[in-house]
Amino acid sequence: MKIEKTADGIKVTEISGLSLPETLDCGQCFRWKPDENGIWRGVVKGIYGKIRKEEDGITFLGADENIFNEIWFDYFDFGRDYDALKADFSANEMLRSACEFAPGIRVLRQEPWEAFITFIISQNNNIARIKGIVERLCAAFGKEIEEGVFAFPTAERLAEEPVESFAKLGCGYRADYISSAAKEVFEGTLDLDSLMTAPLDEARERLLKVHGVGPKVADCVLLYGLGRAERCPADVWMKRVIAALGGEMPSCVTDYAGIAQQFLFHYARNFPEKFVDIKVK
DNA sequence: TGCCAGGATGATG
DNA sequence: CATCATCATGGC
Numbered sequence: 001m002k003i004e005k006t007a008d009g010i011k012v013t014e015i016s017g018l019s020l021p022e023t024l025d026c027g028q029c030f031r032w033k034p035d036e037n038g039i040w041r042g043v044v045k046g047i048y049g050k051i052r053k054e055e056d057g058i059t060f061l062g063a064d065e066n067i068f069n070e071i072w073f074d075y076f077d078f079g080r081d082y083d084a085l086k087a088d089f090s091a092n093e094m095l096r097s098a099c100e101f102a103p104g105i106r107v108l109r110q111e112p113w114e115a116f117i118t119f120i121i122s123q124n125n126n127i128a129r130i131k132g133i134v135e136r137l138c139a140a141f142g143k144e145i146e147e148g149v150f151a152f153p154t155a156e157r158l159a160e161e162p163v164e165s166f167a168k169l170g171c172g173y174r175a176d177y178i179s180s181a182a183k184e185v186f187e188g189t190l191d192l193d194s195l196m197t198a199p200l201d202e203a204r205e206r207l208l209k210v211h212g213v214g215p216k217v218a219d220c221v222l223l224y225g226l227g228r229a230e231r232c233p234a235d236v237w238m239k240r241v242i243a244a245l246g247g248e249m250p251s252c253v254t255d256y257a258g259i260a261q262q263f264l265f266h267y268a269r270n271f272p273e274k275f276v277d278i279k280v281k
Numbered sequence: 282t283g284c285c286a287g288g289a290t291g292a293t294g
Numbered sequence: 295c296a297t298c299a300t301c302a303t304g305g306c
Contacts, residue, residue: 027287119287126286128305172302177289214289235287265287 001078003068006059010068013057016083018076019104020053026266027127028224029108030118030134031152045111046143046151047071077106089260091252094245098267105266107259108224112192113185114152115225119217120177129170136169158182177212184210196226203228223258232257237268239280 002014020040024032032042039061040051049072050061060072073079086103090096117137122130141157142150159182166175184190190210195203203226207218219233232249234242241264242249253260268275 122286123288124286124301125288125303126305129286129303132304167302170303172304173289173300174302212289216288220287233287237287269287 002057003065005065008052008059009061009063010065010072011054011057011059012068012078013054015057015078016081017086017103018058018082018106019102020051020058022102022104022266023076023106023108026102026105026262027269028262029110030122030127030131031138041149043138043145043149043151044075045071046145048145048149074109077109080106082106085256085259086263088252088256089263092245092250094241094267095250095252095260095263098263101270102263102266105262107229107262109227110224111152112196112221112225113155116185116192116221117152117158117178117181119220119224120181120212121171121174122220123174123212123214123217125174133170137166140165140169155182155185159186174212180211181213192226195222200228200230204231219258223261229258230255232261234261235265236280237272237275238265240275240278241265241268243278243280244275 001012001016004011004013021034024040024042029042032040034040038053040049042049047067049063052059052061060068063072086099089099118130118134121133121137125133138150138152141153141161143153144150158178161179161182163175163179166178169175171178181190185192190206195206198206200222204218204222207213207221208215213221216233216235219231222228222231223233232238238261249257249260
């Protein structure tokens with residue numbers, strides 16, 4: 001990977017596979033959106049990101065080395081060699097197809113708190129509506145960074161809000177879950193940051209105690225928010241994929257089942273006919 | 282227009 | 295431990 005400062009911002013080239021649409025619109029995050037010029041816009045840690053695709057890489061518009069090093073390097077998981085990973089995955093035939101279909105997927109390292117709330121919202125919900133709810137949540141309770149651009153709201157802000165506020169945003173029955181989850185984090189009875197380094201099983205057990213968090217959401221929080229690349233969230237589509245793989249993830253994904261899962265999930269959603277007939281039980 | 286969504290809960294067998 | 299109705303909403 002090569003990083004250089006340009007007139008526009010920070011340009012990154014020689015990346016081991018990064019497609020903005022494949023990575024930012026594959027069901028792992030809900031706030032990024034391309035504008036009319038094809039520039040992807042999103043907010044991470046209160047920083048407004050604007051990313052433009054180049055012939056040979058991408059440019060973080062308006063960013064300096066500080067912002068890149070403190071925010072974007074980790075967020076895009078640039079410390080990981082995805083070419084090596086995909087080479088390992090390709091030992092399995094279906095995984096190889098999935099990697100070839102969308103070789104530009106990287107698993108983002110999202111903020112624990114934001115991943116926690118957004119994946120609570122995701123339960124029994126569709127991606128288009130999840131995006132809408134999250135957008136309204138940010139607009140209603142997030143800090144306005146610039147005109148019409150909002151940070152993800154803090155736990156403190158959500159904890160002081162009555163449940164009805166979330167119901168009004170169209171959260172449905174999840175309003176209750178959001179409210180109690182925010183209170184737990186704000187009051188400190190749940191420390192998400194500590195779960196990043198806690199033993200995996202212990203972290204998972206802790207998440208499962210939260211009202212509204214089951215196995216699926218817990219694994220999503222572990223993978224997308226807590227940097228646990230070995231966790232493999234399995235929704236109904238992934239269950240079909242895993243069934244098609246013989247009941248378990250192939251051995252070539254050891255320690256990176258969550259990353260392999262992201263390739264497979266995206267693959268299955270784009271070729272549902274390959275999996276829809278597989279019954280999972 | 283009815284079906285379904287990156288599920289979880291609480292009751293019941 | 296396994297099953298099952300129920301939950302609220304809107305994109306498709």
